[in-house]
Amino acid sequence: MSKPERLFLIDGNAIAYRSYYAFIQRPLMNAKGENTSAVYGFVTFLNRILSQESPDHIAVVFDTAAPTFRHKAYKEYKATRQKMPDDLFSQLAVIKEVVTAYRIPIVEMDGYEADDVIGTLAKNAERAGVLSFLVTADKDFMQLVTNKTKMYKPGRQGTDVEIVDIEAVERKFGVPPEKVIEVLGLIGDSSDNVPGVPGVGEKTAIPLIQKYGSIENLYKHITAIEQKGLRQKLETNKDLAFLSKELVTIDIKVPLSIDFHSLKAADPDFQRLKTLFGELDFRSLIQHIPKVSAPKARQPEPSEPEPEIEADLTDVHHDKHSYTLITDQ
Known part of the structure; x- marks a missing residue:
């Protein structure tokens, strides 16, 4: 029996935020004294997905700073959030440089949150019979879970990955x-x-x-x-x-011009990654850049790989933060 086609959609801001706070007690610094915790945690988790899961399709989705339909409906929406820490804000652009060097598609759209973009792509994939994994710990995504759409949730300690399916949602909320x-x-x-x-x-x-x-x-x-x-x-x-x-309610009808079938990783730009990792003092990671190839034979469910981050992780939707606008992809 053939293995199911799989799409991994990474909530970029959420994973960056969790990675940053994983090292909050002992932040990682490069030789220039710049905080690199979010970038390191993000890259480590991305490597884990690429090497352990061999996705058929993958993309990283980010929020933009543009107001969304939710802000228009309720001007106080997210109004109580505190400003994102400067040393996290500065790392978002670096993370996008790294993702680009990995030759993984980046998707974002003004007027909509990453949640909406991810939800729309996942539902499009579901209609085509493709199994989607939403890489996030945000409980709001539980509304999207079906037999064909699941959450790939990082553990709080970074020591495991929980696959959130219909039964897990019912245990959490008592409802489907x-x-x-x-x-x-x-x-x-x-x-x-x-x-x-x-x-x-x-x-x-x-x-x-x-x-x-x-x-x-x-x-x-x-x-x-x-x-x-x-x-x-x-x-x-x-x-x-x-x-x-x-x-x-996550909008699953965002007017995207992207076909999820096009969301595929190519072989990384090793020279660019080598330069970036050198600037970040991530020299050990250079040896662990997964080479993208045709997905290998695998089990229908993702594995639970070995940990890379051991510090406590926090939830992006329970911490105060804000987002910045990056050009539309």
């Missing part, structure tokens, strides 16, 4: 993936300044969605809510509940 936006709409997301219904957390929201199925149906049966306090919270904040659902 397509209902995740209903739960998130009620509880909100403080890291993105998505309000939700004030005073309603997971312990309250999950049973409500398990019973009523959606926010729309919940409000159709609002008079059936026996707890007076809860009913008042829901009635008072009805508009916020629907707005929050809109904000957390």
Whole structure:
């Protein structure tokens, strides 16, 4: 039986952010005194995917600084986030240089978040019968999980990779993936300044969605809510509940001009990588640059490779940060 065609979509900002904080207690510095933690962690994880998984298709997707439709719908969206650390901000451009030298496609689009671009590409691939892996730890992506779309989630210690499938989503949220936006709409997301219904957390929201199925149906049966306090919270904040659902819903219809079939890595530009790694003092990594070739025989599910990073990792959607605009690809 032939192995399934596979697409890996890397959430660039998220992996860079996690890599940066993996070394926050002991940042990596080059000879110029520049912080290189995010670049090193990103490259290490990228090498792991290329060498362990041999993707048929791969791309790195980044956010841009341009406002999105979410900012237009809710001007306070992400307004509480603090500025990205300067020594992380400076590494994003370097990461893109490295990805370009690896000859891996970079995708980004003004007006949409990386989440939306990734979601659209994954759904396009799913319709073509291709298995997609969303490389991120962002819980919002759980709404996209199906039998053909899974999350390739870095472990908090960098010691493992969790494959998040439908069952894993149900364990986390108590509902199937397509209902995740209903739960998130009620509880909100403080890291993105998505309000939700004030005073309603997971312990309250999950049973409500398990019973009523959606926010729309919940409000159709609002008079059936026996707890007076809860009913008042829901009635008072009805508009916020629907707005929050809109904000957390990943757009899977981004007007991309890219065919996911074209997202393939070529053999890396070894000379350029050698120069970059030399400037970064990553000389040991020069010996570990995977040579891209036709995917090898493999198991349908990705392996869980050996660790490269051992420091604690944080979640990009629970830390404060901002993004910068890079030219459209």
